[in-house]
Amino acid sequence: MKKRLPSTSGSGLEKPLKPDLKKRRLFLQSGLAAGASLIGVSTEASTVPGKLVPGWSRHLGAGVASSGYGIPSRFEADVQRRTLDWLHARREASISFTPLQSQQGIITPTGLMFERHHGGIADIDPERHYLLIHGLVKQPLKLTLTELMRFPSVSHIHFLECAANGVLNYPAAQYNSLQFTHGMLSCCEWTGVPLRLILNEVGIRKKAKWILAEGADAAALTRSIPIDKALDDALIVYAQNGEMLRPEQGYPMRLLLPGWEGVTNIKWLRRLELGDQPWDTREETATYTDLLPTGKARQFTFVMETKSVITSPCPENPLPGKGRVAINGLAWSGYGRIKRVDVSVDGGRNWQTARLHGPVQNKSLTRFSMEWDWNGQTALLQSRAIDETGYVQPTLSELRKIRGSRSLYHNNAIQTWRLNSNGEIENVQLA
Amino acid sequence: MYSWHRLVIFITFFISAAPAMTADQRYGYGTVPTEIEIRAWDIDVRADGAGLPDGKGSSVQGEALYLQLCSACHGEFGEGIGRFPALIGGEDSLDKERPKKTVGSYWPYATTLWDYINRSMPFGNAQSLEPDQVYAIVAYILNMNDLISADTVLDRKSLPAIRMPNRDGFLSPDPRPDVHSKACMKNCRDNIEITSHTRNKP
Numbered sequence: 001m002k003k004r005l006p007s008t009s010g011s012g013l014e015k016p017l018k019p020d021l022k023k024r025r026l027f028l029q030s031g032l033a034a035g036a037s038l039i040g041v042s043t044e045a046s047t048v049p050g051k052l053v054p055g056w057s058r059h060l061g062a063g064v065a066s067s068g069y070g071i072p073s074r075f076e077a078d079v080q081r082r083t084l085d086w087l088h089a090r091r092e093a094s095i096s097f098t099p100l101q102s103q104q105g106i107i108t109p110t111g112l113m114f115e116r117h118h119g120g121i122a123d124i125d126p127e128r129h130y131l132l133i134h135g136l137v138k139q140p141l142k143l144t145l146t147e148l149m150r151f152p153s154v155s156h157i158h159f160l161e162c163a164a165n166g167v168l169n170y171p172a173a174q175y176n177s178l179q180f181t182h183g184m185l186s187c188c189e190w191t192g193v194p195l196r197l198i199l200n201e202v203g204i205r206k207k208a209k210w211i212l213a214e215g216a217d218a219a220a221l222t223r224s225i226p227i228d229k230a231l232d233d234a235l236i237v238y239a240q241n242g243e244m245l246r247p248e249q250g251y252p253m254r255l256l257l258p259g260w261e262g263v264t265n266i267k268w269l270r271r272l273e274l275g276d277q278p279w280d281t282r283e284e285t286a287t288y289t290d291l292l293p294t295g296k297a298r299q300f301t302f303v304m305e306t307k308s309v310i311t312s313p314c315p316e317n318p319l320p321g322k323g324r325v326a327i328n329g330l331a332w333s334g335y336g337r338i339k340r341v342d343v344s345v346d347g348g349r350n351w352q353t354a355r356l357h358g359p360v361q362n363k364s365l366t367r368f369s370m371e372w373d374w375n376g377q378t379a380l381l382q383s384r385a386i387d388e389t390g391y392v393q394p395t396l397s398e399l400r401k402i403r404g405s406r407s408l409y410h411n412n413a414i415q416t417w418r419l420n421s422n423g424e425i426e427n428v429q430l431a
Numbered sequence: 432m433y434s435w436h437r438l439v440i441f442i443t444f445f446i447s448a449a450p451a452m453t454a455d456q457r458y459g460y461g462t463v464p465t466e467i468e469i470r471a472w473d474i475d476v477r478a479d480g481a482g483l484p485d486g487k488g489s490s491v492q493g494e495a496l497y498l499q500l501c502s503a504c505h506g507e508f509g510e511g512i513g514r515f516p517a518l519i520g521g522e523d524s525l526d527k528e529r530p531k532k533t534v535g536s537y538w539p540y541a542t543t544l545w546d547y548i549n550r551s552m553p554f555g556n557a558q559s560l561e562p563d564q565v566y567a568i569v570a571y572i573l574n575m576n577d578l579i580s581a582d583t584v585l586d587r588k589s590l591p592a593i594r595m596p597n598r599d600g601f602l603s604p605d606p607r608p609d610v611h612s613k614a615c616m617k618n619c620r621d622n623i624e625i626t627s628h629t630r631n632k633p
Contacts, residue, residue: 084633089504089514090554119551134469142468143461150460172627180633201457212475218557220550222475271472280478282547286538289601295526297537299601305608335608342614347623351616380623386614394612402610406530410607418628429627 076102081112082179092120093219095162097183100309100330101316106157106357106365108186110241115248116162116184118283119219122268126252129216131236135274138203145238145252151193154235156258157364159187159332161304163261163288166411173427178314181415181427187332187365190256192237195230198272208274212281213255216270223264224278225257229302233258233363236269259334259363260302261409263288293404306333306393307412308341308368308385319423322376327354331366331385340386341368347380347416347430348395354383379419380428396429474558476546480591483545487586488567490574496564497571500553509534509575519575525600535576539601541593545569566590 072079081096088094098114115121126145134140162184168174169181204227211230215221225234235256238245245251250267257264263283278284278300289297308331313319331338337360342351357367368383385393396413418426476482498507504515511517521531530536534544549565551557560568566585573579578593 082633086514089516093554119554119557132464132469132472134464134473140464140469141461142464147460147462151458173629174631175633176630177633197456197458201459201461214472214475218551218555220474220557222546222550273473273475275477277477277479279475279546280540280543281475282538282543285540285543285601286532286534286547291525291530291532292602293526295530296600296602297525298605299603301605301607303605303607340614342616347620349618349620349623351614351619384614391608392612392614394610398610398612418625427629428625431624431626 079112081114082183084180093118095164095184097179098186099179099316100183100185100311101178101314103311103330106187106330106367107241108188110188110243110246110249113160113186113188113240113246113249114162114184116262117217117219117248117267118221119217121248122215122217123247124216124252124268129252129270131253131269131272133198133202133272133274135212135272136205136208136276137199137274138205141198141202143198148193148236148238148253151197153191153193155189155191155239156235157187157189157361158256158258159185159304159363159365160256160262160265161185161332161334163263163301163304163409165304166413167408169413169415169427169429170408170411171405173429176315176425176427178309178311178316182309184262185332185365188240189242190235190237191239191242192235192253192256195234195236195255196232198236199230204274207276210275210278212271212273212275212279213264213266213269214271214273215250215266216268221263221266221283222279222281223266223283224275224281224300225255225264226300227274229257229260257302259304259336261288261304264302288409290403290407290409292407298407301410302334304332304334305410305412306335306338306385306387306391307331308338308383308393309415310343310381310383310417313381313419313423313425314417315425315427318425319374319419321423322374325372325374327370327372327381327383329354329368329383331356331368331383332364333385333387333391334363335387335389335391337362337388338366338385339388339390341366342384342386343368343370343372344382344384345372345379345419348382348384348414351384374419376421378421380430381417381419381425382414384414397431474546474550476542476549478540478542478591480542480587483542483587483590484562485587486562486566487584488563488565488570489584490567490570490579490581492563493567493569493571493574496568500560501568504554509572518572522596525597533576534572535578535596537597537600539595539598540591541569541573541578541595542591544572545590 079099079102083096096115098112131143165184209227211225237256238253253269254267255265255269289299290301291297310329312328319325331341341354343354344351354368354370360366399413416428416430418428505518506512509518518534521533521536524531570585574581
């Protein structure tokens with residue numbers, strides 16, 4: 001986190017005030033160059049000789065509405081979603097990872113939310129889109145976005161996690177990066193209509209037990225959802241963090257199933273069909289099924305189980321030096337609220353309870369912190385979450401003992417970071 | 432006031448008598464779709480074959496279509512080009528160290544193959560195939576997997592009757608929570624051994 005130290009310390013007066021060149025280059029590459037030249041005016045200007053007055057303190061900055069939709073400081077330009085091109089054949093059917101190492105709080109900025117698509121980002125004109133609800137209902141229904149928005153709405157904060165989050169860390173440690181070990185995870189405020197209200201509108205026939213949710217994207221992605229979840233806390237959302245959904249998050253409407261694996265939260269939602277059995281679609285047979293050592297696979301493993309990770313320090317956020325350090329992290333559970341998080345600095349031999357940052361919300365990211373006096377020696381850092389049902393986040397070997405090493409999905413194991421004496425972090429796994 | 436009450440009762444009676452639904456919390460937003468609108472979007476095919484349309488095709492008819500529309504990504508023999516998924520292989524691999532999940536080795540239902548191709552393939556030109564073409568291509572893929580003969584004709588009756596090798600390979604409902612850890616606080620473990628570590632940057 002060296003980069004966050006203000007550059008006015010030390011010689012401070014030299015011009016230019018050490019704008020991070022590498023970052024600036026990244027920034028320009030990211031296609032936001034127009035904004036840079038606007039904001040650039042104040043910092044590139046000269047300072048007053050002999051006075052501790054940086055350019056931005058002397059000259060006027062850009063005026064209001066110089067960008068109608070604001071973007072982060074150009075010095076934060078390396079905070080980006082990232083992907084790995086070897087993972088999938090095409091980016092239209094691939095995944096990008098949230099930079100959790102830069103997330104300061106429980107809300108993931110909308111533009112940093114991880115993406116998983118199977119047919120690219122649908123570019124939907126809401127005027128030409130509607131949601132169709134049919135099947136085992138008393139009265140089929142068509143709802144446009146405008147009509148959906150007339151219903152009473154709620155706003156809830158919930159995490160969303162891909163079933164495959166942690167897959168790069170399951171068979172063995174593969175990358176030294178929090179973004180790539182845990183970044184198929186985000187948490188946002190979601191606004192929409194309880195699905196139960198919509199189902200009441202169409203009238204559920206007695207035999208209906210499952211709902212097929214289908215997207216309007218080029219994958220027409222489908223998952224079968226048990227009706228109990230639909231009547232419990234499922235939402236049809238149209239807004240995220242106070243604005244309409246982003247195209248990559250399912251604009252103009254998506255399903256939100258709090259605590260359930262990401263793929264079931266169908267984006268670009270166009271159809272809900274009620275039926276008496278599941279459909280066994282490709283995404284609930286060929287993929288998103290958890291293969292056990294016996295060769296049998298678990299199907300319909302919906303819940304994202306209780307999990308936590310230390311986000312600072314982490315591979316991207318080394319410790320600046322010994323002494324009093326803050327260990328910060330995130331915990332979450334598809335079973336409900338986080339009750340407690342413990343932290344170990346000796347590889348799980350001894351544990352101390354960390355402080356939770358409230359309010360602790362249902363199926364939401366929850367921050368935890370612990371202060372620690374680091375003596376500068378190698379340490380093995382871990383966090384362990386416990387939820388309100390009493391479920392305790394397991395170790396990787398406990399998980400593998402039951403599920404083997406090929407189940408790939410639903411890895412909620414305790415993460416171990418080895419802190420080296422130089423403050424750097426290494427991704428390690430313990431027996 | 433009395434007459435007001437009568438009016439309210441009268442209106443209430445009218446409103447609740449009109450729609451077929453009893454639930455009084457209905458909002459009445461949205462419109463009723465036509466049969467044609469429902470049929471146009473109701474493309475799903477269930478494991479038991481519900482939803483399969485009329486039409487038919489065999490592997491012989493599917494070969495040319497597959498080579499023209501699919502083989503560029505999935506390979507002439509279904510082996511998969513680069514990272515595009517393979518559609519064949521992996522028999523008896525599911526309990527091995529390197530399981531290979533394909534249509535032949537892993538998919539429990541042939542009907543799912545029909546549904547998936549019909550809704551999303553060819554990649555980049557989804558929902559462009561006619562039912563006869565989908566039956567024929569499905570037949571070709573199943574034939575490449577040695578599951579049906581080249582002249583087997585697939586239709587809404589014969590396709591659901593195919594028994595896939597991994598038909599009984601799936602377990603539900605979900606048995607989780609299946610891993611029961613304990614929140615020990617002091618002296619929880621003795622020897623700590625690092626089994627895997629990485630400094631690789633992505």
